[in-house]
Amino acid sequence: MAEATRIGIIGGGWPGKAHAKGYQAAGGFKLAAVADLIPSRRKQMMDEFGIGREYADARELIDDREIDAVSICLPNDLHAPMSIAALKAGKHVICEKPPAISVKESRQIEAAAAKAGRTILFGMQRRFGGNEQAARQAIDMGYAGNVYHARAGWTRTRGIPLGTGWYIDKSKSGGGAMVDLGLPMLDVAWHLLGQPVPVSVFAVAHRRFGDLMPKEVTADVEDAAFAIIRFEGGQSIELAASWALNQPPSQNGATCRVYGDQGGIDVYTGSGAILHRGFSEKGESKETPLKLPKTVGHPALMRHFRECILGTAVPMIGPKEGVLLMEMIEGIYRSAESGKSVQI
Numbered sequence: 103m104a105e106a107t108r109i110g111i112i113g114g115g116w117p118g119k120a121h122a123k124g125y126q127a128a129g130g131f132k133l134a135a136v137a138d139l140i141p142s143r144r145k146q147m148m149d150e151f152g153i154g155r156e157y158a159d160a161r162e163l164i165d166d167r168e169i170d171a172v173s174i175c176l177p178n179d180l181h182a183p184m185s186i187a188a189l190k191a192g193k194h195v196i197c198e199k200p201p202a203i204s205v206k207e208s209r210q211i212e213a214a215a216a217k218a219g220r221t222i223l224f225g226m227q228r229r230f231g232g233n234e235q236a237a238r239q240a241i242d243m244g245y246a247g248n249v250y251h252a253r254a255g256w257t258r259t260r261g262i263p264l265g266t267g268w269y270i271d272k273s274k275s276g277g278g279a280m281v282d283l284g285l286p287m288l289d290v291a292w293h294l295l296g297q298p299v300p301v302s303v304f305a306v307a308h309r310r311f312g313d314l315m316p317k318e319v320t321a322d323v324e325d326a327a328f329a330i331i332r333f334e335g336g337q338s339i340e341l342a343a344s345w346a347l348n349q350p351p352s353q354n355g356a357t358c359r360v361y362g363d364q365g366g367i368d369v370y371t372g373s374g375a376i377l378h379r380g381f382s383e384k385g386e387s388k389e390t391p392l393k394l395p396k397t398v399g400h401p402a403l404m405r406h407f408r409e410c411i412l413g414t415a416v417p418m419i420g421p422k423e424g425v426l427l428m429e430m431i432e433g434i435y436r437s438a439e440s441g442k443s444v445q446i
């Protein structure tokens with residue numbers, strides 16, 4: 103049996119903990135070290151997960167030769183520099199979303215991964231969720247026919263994240279609600295449509311809730327953005343993201359609906375993912391709840407990471423996908439700024 107992969111977790115906030123739990127559940131990993139600038143966050147991770155070594159700065163952990171792979175759970179502007187440093191040091195990497203804060207950086211990650219011959223996988227655990235996996239299987243089986251459009255979004259009624267102060271500062275985050283909530287939903291919808299090549303985008307962005315953002319931190323990002331992206335072959339995605347929106351509170355949360363010529367799938371319902379088929383002339387349909395897989399979320403993401411490290415799988419959301427996602431996100435901001443549809 104292959105030896106356990108020795109893991110270093112870099113960044114001890116919510117995602118750092120979620121990764122640690124995922125590694126434990128997936129098996130085949132040993133949680134060896136943690137790095138965080140905040141001592142209490144390191145201590146909590148060490149106590150909860152039995153981690154033996156601690157570092158303050160990310161780079162110290164990257165220099166640790168007894169580590170095979172790292173989870174990068176740092177503010178967005180550190181994703182590219184730390185992923186590239188870790189790849190150069192011969193480590194495999196799972197990096198949190200977004201892949202980077204610009205297309206340019208995402209291309210630098212792609213080049214570093216190719217040069218190092220190591221895995222880089224982006225932490226889009228939503229793709230590995232039960233509903234999402236079930237929807238993907240149903241689409242692969244052809245139950246919805248040719249899927250041509252997806253309506254996806256994550257609209258919070260109220261919920262501007264702060265983290266340690268960087269989410270609302272564009273130079274550190276790369277963007278507001280669209281980067282934080284839109285990007286993972288875009289990833290799910292794009293994945294369900296079969297990852298078509300993006301062609302153009304039209305988008306708008308709003309900043310209407312500046313008074314809800316703290317005054318002591320730079321706040322220059324949007325609190326809501328909406329986009330339509332067109333793909334080669336004519337597929338399309340309609341995307342919505344908000345941190346604050348005066349919507350009925352019942353609409354708070356994630357949606358993803360995929361439409362095909364034989365049927366449609368509502369990915370998030372109170373009863374799991376549901377396939378609608380056999381539409382009558384009046385528009386009635388036959389509803390089929392989709393069977394959920396056993397391993398979901400972070401454990402499924404980490405199991406996939408282990409397969410990539412062992413060479414039995416290719417990253418589902420790796421360097422190439424990272425670049426395409428960042429091209430779509432940059433296109434959204436270019437369109438919102440110019441007021442025009444832009445080529446991607």
Ligand SMILES: NC(=O)c1ccc[n+]([C@@H]2O[C@H](COP(=O)([O-])OP(=O)(O)OC[C@H]3O[C@@H](n4cnc5c(N)ncnc54)[C@H](O)[C@@H]3O)[C@@H](O)[C@H]2O)c1
Pocket residue numbers: 112113114115116117118137138139140143158159160161175176177178180198199200225226227264265266267268282
């Ligand atoms: N996949 C998900 O569901 C999900 C959810 C939340 C956040 N995220 C992503 O995870 C990342 C972190 O988000 P967060 O909410 O935990 O932010 P956070 O600000 O709460 O935590 C970031 C941590 O990084 C540490 N840090 C910063 N610079 C460091 C350095 N040089 N060396 C070591 N540690 C350093 C900070 O001390 C802090 O504890 C972001 O990229 C965010 O987009 C993903």
